[in-house]
Amino acid sequence: MHWIPNIFRRNKLYNDLSEEIRLHVEERTEQLIREGLSPQDAERQARLAFGNRTLVAERSREVWQWPTLESILADVRFALRQLRRSPGFTIAAVLTLALAIGANAVVFGIMDGLILRPLNVPEAESLYGTQYGDGSGFQAYPNYLDLRDRNRSFDGLAAFNMVFVGLDTGNDPTLASGFATSGNYFDVLRIHPYLGRFFNASDEHGPKSAPYVVLSYAYWHSRFQEDRAVVGRTIQIDKHPFTILGVAPMKMGGTLLFVNPDFYMPIVNQEQAGADNTLASRSNIHGIFEVFGHLKPGVTPAQATAEVNSVGAALQKAYPKEVSHRDTTLGREGLTSFAGPVREFVAGLMLLAGLILLAACANLGSLFAARASDRSREVALRLALGSSRTRILRQLLTEAILISLAGGALGLAGSVVLLRKLSVWSPFPGVALHIPVTPDAKIYAVALVLALVSGFLFGIVPVRQVLRANPYEIVKAGSNARGSRRLTVRDVLLVLQIAVCAILVTSSLVAVRGLVRSLHTHSGFEPDNATVINANLAMAGYSGDQVLPMQKRIIAAIGSIRGVEHVGLVNSYPPLVYGAATGANIFRDETRDLKPSNVAAMPFKYDVSPGYFEAAGTALLAGRDFSWRDDKNAPPVALVNREFSRILFGSVPNAMGKYFRLQDGTRVQIVGVVEDGKYLSLTEDQQPAMFLSSVRSPLSEAFVIVRTHPTPGRDAQQLAAAMRSKLRELDSGLPADIQSWNTLLEVVQFPSRVATMALGVLGGMGAMLAITGIFGMAAYSVSKRLRELGIRIALGAQRREVLQAALGRPLKLLALGSAAGLILGLMATKVLAFIVYQATPRDPLVLGGVVFAMLVLGLLASWIPAQRALNIDPLILLREE
Amino acid sequence: MTETASRDLFPGALEMMILESLRRRPAHGYALVQHIQQRSNNLLQVEEGSLYPALQRLLKAKLVKADWGVSSTNRRVRTYQITASGLRHLEQQISSFERMFEGITLVLNPGRSPAN
Numbered sequence: 001m002h003w004i005p006n007i008f009r010r011n012k013l014y015n016d017l018s019e020e021i022r023l024h025v026e027e028r029t030e031q032l033i034r035e036g037l038s039p040q041d042a043e044r045q046a047r048l049a050f051g052n053r054t055l056v057a058e059r060s061r062e063v064w065q066w067p068t069l070e071s072i073l074a075d076v077r078f079a080l081r082q083l084r085r086s087p088g089f090t091i092a093a094v095l096t097l098a099l100a101i102g103a104n105a106v107v108f109g110i111m112d113g114l115i116l117r118p119l120n121v122p123e124a125e126s127l128y129g130t131q132y133g134d135g136s137g138f139q140a141y142p143n144y145l146d147l148r149d150r151n152r153s154f155d156g157l158a159a160f161n162m163v164f165v166g167l168d169t170g171n172d173p174t175l176a177s178g179f180a181t182s183g184n185y186f187d188v189l190r191i192h193p194y195l196g197r198f199f200n201a202s203d204e205h206g207p208k209s210a211p212y213v214v215l216s217y218a219y220w221h222s223r224f225q226e227d228r229a230v231v232g233r234t235i236q237i238d239k240h241p242f243t244i245l246g247v248a249p250m251k252m253g254g255t256l257l258f259v260n261p262d263f264y265m266p267i268v269n270q271e272q273a274g275a276d277n278t279l280a281s282r283s284n285i286h287g288i289f290e291v292f293g294h295l296k297p298g299v300t301p302a303q304a305t306a307e308v309n310s311v312g313a314a315l316q317k318a319y320p321k322e323v324s325h326r327d328t329t330l331g332r333e334g335l336t337s338f339a340g341p342v343r344e345f346v347a348g349l350m351l352l353a354g355l356i357l358l359a360a361c362a363n364l365g366s367l368f369a370a371r372a373s374d375r376s377r378e379v380a381l382r383l384a385l386g387s388s389r390t391r392i393l394r395q396l397l398t399e400a401i402l403i404s405l406a407g408g409a410l411g412l413a414g415s416v417v418l419l420r421k422l423s424v425w426s427p428f429p430g431v432a433l434h435i436p437v438t439p440d441a442k443i444y445a446v447a448l449v450l451a452l453v454s455g456f457l458f459g460i461v462p463v464r465q466v467l468r469a470n471p472y473e474i475v476k477a478g479s480n481a482r483g484s485r486r487l488t489v490r491d492v493l494l495v496l497q498i499a500v501c502a503i504l505v506t507s508s509l510v511a512v513r514g515l516v517r518s519l520h521t522h523s524g525f526e527p528d529n530a531t532v533i534n535a536n537l538a539m540a541g542y543s544g545d546q547v548l549p550m551q552k553r554i555i556a557a558i559g560s561i562r563g564v565e566h567v568g569l570v571n572s573y574p575p576l577v578y579g580a581a582t583g584a585n586i587f588r589d590e591t592r593d594l595k596p597s598n599v600a601a602m603p604f605k606y607d608v609s610p611g612y613f614e615a616a617g618t619a620l621l622a623g624r625d626f627s628w629r630d631d632k633n634a635p636p637v638a639l640v641n642r643e644f645s646r647i648l649f650g651s652v653p654n655a656m657g658k659y660f661r662l663q664d665g666t667r668v669q670i671v672g673v674v675e676d677g678k679y680l681s682l683t684e685d686q687q688p689a690m691f692l693s694s695v696r697s698p699l700s701e702a703f704v705i706v707r708t709h710p711t712p713g714r715d716a717q718q719l720a721a722a723m724r725s726k727l728r729e730l731d732s733g734l735p736a737d738i739q740s741w742n743t744l745l746e747v748v749q750f751p752s753r754v755a756t757m758a759l760g761v762l763g764g765m766g767a768m769l770a771i772t773g774i775f776g777m778a779a780y781s782v783s784k785r786l787r788e789l790g791i792r793i794a795l796g797a798q799r800r801e802v803l804q805a806a807l808g809r810p811l812k813l814l815a816l817g818s819a820a821g822l823i824l825g826l827m828a829t830k831v832l833a834f835i836v837y838q839a840t841p842r843d844p845l846v847l848g849g850v851v852f853a854m855l856v857l858g859l860l861a862s863w864i865p866a867q868r869a870l871n872i873d874p875l876i877l878l879r880e881e
Numbered sequence: 882m883t884e885t886a887s888r889d890l891f892p893g894a895l896e897m898m899i900l901e902s903l904r905r906r907p908a909h910g911y912a913l914v915q916h917i918q919q920r921s922n923n924l925l926q927v928e929e930g931s932l933y934p935a936l937q938r939l940l941k942a943k944l945v946k947a948d949w950g951v952s953s954t955n956r957r958v959r960t961y962q963i964t965a966s967g968l969r970h971l972e973q974q975i976s977s978f979e980r981m982f983e984g985i986t987l988v989l990n991p992g993r994s995p996a997n
Contacts, residue, residue: 016947020910020959021933027911027956051930059930063937 010064017060025050052386071391075398082399089371090403093364096772097407097454098414099765100353100360105415105447107353110422111346113437120251122190127255128154128301128330129292130308136328137312140287141267141279143323144182147291150311153304154293158188160255161289163265163273166539166735168236169223173539173735176219178263179254180270183210186248188293189255195220196231196246199266207279210266213242217250219262237265239541239733240272255292257342273538283322286582305330324596345755351828352507352762355500359769361454362497365461366490366773368400370780372462379466380473392466400459401452408451412444419443461489494777494810495817501770502821502854507828508756508763509849515756519749523576524641524677526617527741531706531716532574533558533723534737538700541733548698550730552628555609557726558706563719566707568612571699575606575616577744581680586690588648589659589667600660601647603640603688604679607697613639613674615705622652623672630693637693639672644688668692682748705741716740767857774861778810782865786872794874806869807862818854825850895927895935896944897978900963900971903945909958910936936961944970 025046032042050056062071083090119127130138137143141159148157160181167176179185186198194217203210213235215224224230234241242265253260265273267288279287295304305328312325372379379392416439423437535554537547551569559567573580584605591598610626613619621642630637638660645655652673659667676686694702708719720738727736746753782789789802797805902908902916910932917927939945944967952958963971 016949016959017933017937021929023956023958024911024929049929051928056930056933060933060937063934063941 013064014057014061017057021050021053021057025053055386071394072398075395076402078395079399079402083402086371089367092772092776093367093403094407094410096360096363096769097404097451098410099768100357100411100454101408101447101450102411102414102418103356103762103765104353104450105412105443106418106422107346107349108446109415109419109437109439109443111350112440112442113423114257114342115346119255119257120253121255123294125332126294127189127292128295128304128332129290130328131331132289136308137315137323137325138291138308138328139289140282140284140323142282143312143315144288144291146315147308147311148182150314151304151307153295153299153307155296156184156188157291157293158182158185159267159288159291160185161267161270162256162259162261163270164536165237165273166239166536166733167223167262168239168733169233173236173733175534175539175735175737176223176262177259178213178265178273179256179261180265180267180273182267185264186214189252190294191249191252193246194249195228196244198248198264199245204266204268206268208269208272210269211240211242211272212245212266212269213237214245214264215247216252216254216260216262216264217248218260220247223262237273238539240269242269242272255290281322282319301330348755349758349762352504352759355503356762356765356769357450357454359497359500359504359766359773361457362493362500363769363773363776364400364403364454365458366493366497367776368396368458369462369465369488369490369493370776372396372465376465380470384472389467393463396462396466397456397459401455404451404455404458408447411451412447415439415443415447461493464489490777491809491813494773494813495820497773498770498814498817498854499821499824501766501773501857502818502850503825503828504759504763504766505770505853506822506825506846506850508759508766509846509853510825510843511752511756511759513843513846515749515752518682518752521678521682523682524618524675524679525575525741526707527745529708529710530615530617530741531708531720531723532577532739532741532744533704533706533727534739535569535704535727535734536701537734539733539735540731542700547700548695551609551694551698551702553730554704554727555611557730558704558723561719561722561726563708563710563722564706565709566611566614567704568615569609569694569702569704570612570616571607571694571697571702574703574705574741574744575604575677575679576682576748577703577741578747584690585663586648587661587663589661591661594661594663594665601644601688603644603690606689606691607694607699608691609694612691612694612705615707617707618677619675621673621675622656623670625672626691626693626695628695631695632697634696636666636668636696637671638668639674639691640670641674641689642676643686644690645670645673647688682752767853770854770857771861774810774814774858775865777813778807778862778865779868781810782806782869789869790872790874793872799870802869802872803866807866810862811858814854814858818851821854822847822850893974895931896939897971897974898925898927899932899935899939899961900944900967900974903961903963904968904971907960907962909952909960911958912952913961939967942970943967 025043028046028049029039029042032045033039037045047053121127130136132139138147144157144159148159151157158181160179162177163180164175164177166173168174182188183199183201183204186193187200191198193214196214198214199210199212203212215230220226220230230244231246233244235244236242248264254264267279270279281287295301308330309325309327312323312328316323316325382392383389419437419439533554535551537543537550542550555567555569558564572582575581581604583602585594585596585599586601586603587594587598588600591600608626610628610630613625620639623639626637626639640655642652645652648660649655649658655670655673658670660670661667674691677689678684679687679689706723708716723738724736727734785806789806792802792805898917899913902913902920908916910929914927914929914932917925936945936947939961940947943964945961945963947959947961950958950960952960
């Protein structure tokens with residue numbers, strides 16, 4: 001380790017060396033004088049003989065240095081000086097890169113949160129399970145139990161459901177959402193309680209045997225103010241007493257992406273929490289939400305899948321009437337049915353963010369190339385003075401890396417702020433929806449790598465230029481006098497960059513148009529002026545025969561409010577609310593064997609009360625609405641939508657009065673047809689739907705739809721207050737959750753809104769990059785040719801001609817890039833159609849919009865350079881040179 | 882650096898000659914240039930561009946030491962002197978050089994080569 005003391009001795013060493021070299025040349029000079037040369041000639045010759053003194057000194061000093069590090073430090077110092085000398089360039093470059101890297105870091109953070117580690121539980125990577133709605137048959141509780149006991153692939157299998165309840169800690173029933181889980185849930189997840197204890201498999205002894213509840217940390221914090229004495233207390237869930245056993249750890253957010261439960265309760269008690277008692281049924285494929293477990297060490301997902309399917313096949317054989325097993329593939333737990341859309345969305349974002357970075361690199365690359373050619377004289381001088389090309393390249397690259405690091409740091413800081421905001425953002429009040437992103441070391445690493453890679457990318461653009469530079473030519477001819485007409489690297493980069501920007505602008509316009517259209521599609525009901533009351537009677541303790549009379553009372557009471565036009569009720573969720581809808585198998589009337597292969601259609605099924613269609617604003621096309629007489633004792637009747645009648649009977653008139661069968665064999669007559677609508681999502685293809693009478697099968701979990709008519713002086717809030725007080729009059733224990741239908745629709749529109757917002761932001765960034773790119777190119781081309789333009793003006797060129805000379809090339813490149821980008825963008829937006837409803841690129845408005853946008857961008861960006869070109873004063877310019 | 886290496890006869894040759902010169906008599910940089918040039922009957926031109934980095938390398942390896950003093954011509958000079966470890970190093974270098982030279986001669990002189 002000699003170099004440590006060397007650092008301190010270094011000044012003396014260097015001074016000795018310089019002195020020694022000076023004396024050497026002096027001695028030589030004297031020698032030459034003695035040989036008869038004049039003092040000037042002698043000195044000149046002595047210097048020539050010695051060679052490049054600076055270089056010799058530098059090489060001699062290098063002996064003592066820790067070479068690379070120190071010369072890099074010197075490069076950094078020099079680069080900083082250079083950058084400080086052109087602050088405009090530096091700031092523009094750093095900001096461009098900060099935007100691009102920030103965007104990429106945010107997208108990576110989202111991907112990391114949503115796809116790489118959707119669940120915050122130990123060893124999440126080996127958690128596999130069936131996916132909701134995969135039809136494998138394990139969504140029936142008895143089938144789950146069989147799978148749990150028979151399989152050898154999993155280290156325990158757990159199951160859970162979502163429940164929405166009224167939770168009462170004294171006299172304050174409020175809505176809360178929870179998971180009803182199998183007893184082994186926490187053991188399977190290998191999680192330990194923050195406080196108290198968890199329930200486990202030994203607590204389960206059949207239905208309603210385990211009235212226990214575990215609170216989530218967040219709910220314990222918000223509802224119980226972190227009161228540690230809460231363990232052991234009894235609370236009311238839907239009027240049933242439950243004992244609080246403990247509190248889950250802070251980071252545990254359930255086993256479902258986006259949805260963080262307030263509490264956990266045993267699935268054997270879910271009947272008390274408003275859920276239908278469907279646990280015992282083997283045929284109910286909505287009996288539980290998901291089944292999951294850790295794969296045993298050494299078991300591959302493929303092996304586990306094979307075993308699960310073989311158990312399913314065996315169950316189907318054992319219970320042919322009830323179980324219809326469909327082959328399933330196990331998925332990573334957490335994403336479930338969101339997996340597809342989320343992956344596509346994130347992949348789309350990654351692609352666009354990558355494009356932004358590419359555009360930014362192209363932008364900076366051309367800036368650097370321009371800068372290098374502006375500095376060609378300096379480079380030539382340094383080459384002539386004996387600097388090596390590697391040294392000069394290292395110098396240029398150091399500048400690029402410095403800028404990229406600064407940009408990366410800035411972008412990272414921005415993205416961390418944004419991600420923090422995103423992770424605490426709860427887009428819908430009252431819905432436990434969270435976007436689980438937390439910035440961590442991985443994101444820092446990604447940002448650093450991106451910064452370095454992009455620094456190299458744009459840093460190497462001028463390399464060829466430097467390597468080919470001929471110092472003598474350049475020093476003789478002045479800076480880059482060759483006005484070359486051929487395509488340069490810079491031109492290619494500009495076209496590339498503009499193409500990328502045009503892609504981004506195109507996609508964001510397509511997305512915005514799609515969103516606007518999807519907001520204006522008719523969804524088969526009229527959400528304006530419609531209010532939805534979550535009248536879950538189970539939360540107030542109603543069940544069985546008490547439900548229907550109470551529902552009638554509610555409908556009558558709400559209907560008596562002034563300003564209310566129609567009131568109706570729908571069991572479970574209204575269309576497009578919370579993306580929840582139930583399907584049911586139906587059969588043709590003549591079908592006798594009601595097996596899965598004979599299913600005629602699988603329409604969405606709604607149980608609605610008389611008055612529902614008027615309240616929802618759904619048009620009746622033919623026939624009649626339900627009446628209160630369509631009860632258990634009346635012959636079963638149904639209303640269907642137009643699509644249903646088309647599929648089964650060909651047309652609306654044909655369907656009227658016809659019969660079809662339900663899975664249980666019930667013969668149902670069609671008494672009315674209503675218009676088509678959207679049921680599960682805005683992007684779905686037209687689906688059949690049927691409406692049965694809720695009077696026949698009252699369900700405590702119902703939503704009341706209220707159509708109000710805007711009266712002066714009575715706004716929505718007053719009406720809501722009136723409804724709330726009416727409900728309280730009827731039963732003070734009913735947690736009245738009143739929201740406008742439009743508010744609830746926001747959940748359904750959320751994905752396309754988010755997609756549009758993200759694309760809008762990225763499109764805006766693309767536009768900004770396009771502006772800076774064109775501006776840089778145009779400004780550079782004007783400043784390079786100031787003299788030529790001056791001569792043209794002096795010779796009498798018109799403004800138009802000057803502009804053409806100055807800006808013709810950048811604008812031509814702009815047109816070329818835009819055209820390429822537009823075509824690519826239209827191709828890319830096919831992907832968008834998955835996320836954004838009605839995102840079609842074949843839209844004249846979009847095409848026109850892109851062309852117009854790029855035109856405006858081009859004009860904006862070339863405005864200042866154009867002014868500069870026009871204001872050239874040939875006299876001053878020619879005098880200068 | 883790479884350029885000096887290619888101008889050397891072979892790596893280390895310049896250092897060896899410097900050490901040999903200094904073994905006979907301590908000298909400063911200019912005198913070393915003159916001395917090597919004369920001893921080689923002007924066959925070898927030592928470039929200053931190589932000499933000073935080489936001297937620094939030797940200094941760093943503690944094979945020589947340097948002191949400021951006054952020369953016989955009454956000039957202020959920095960005189961280099963070979964150290965004990967420099968002497969040892971030189972002897973090793975010379976013997977390995979002689980073996981290498983012998984090898985080269987054998988290859989270049991076909992008459993004496995046993996292989997031919």
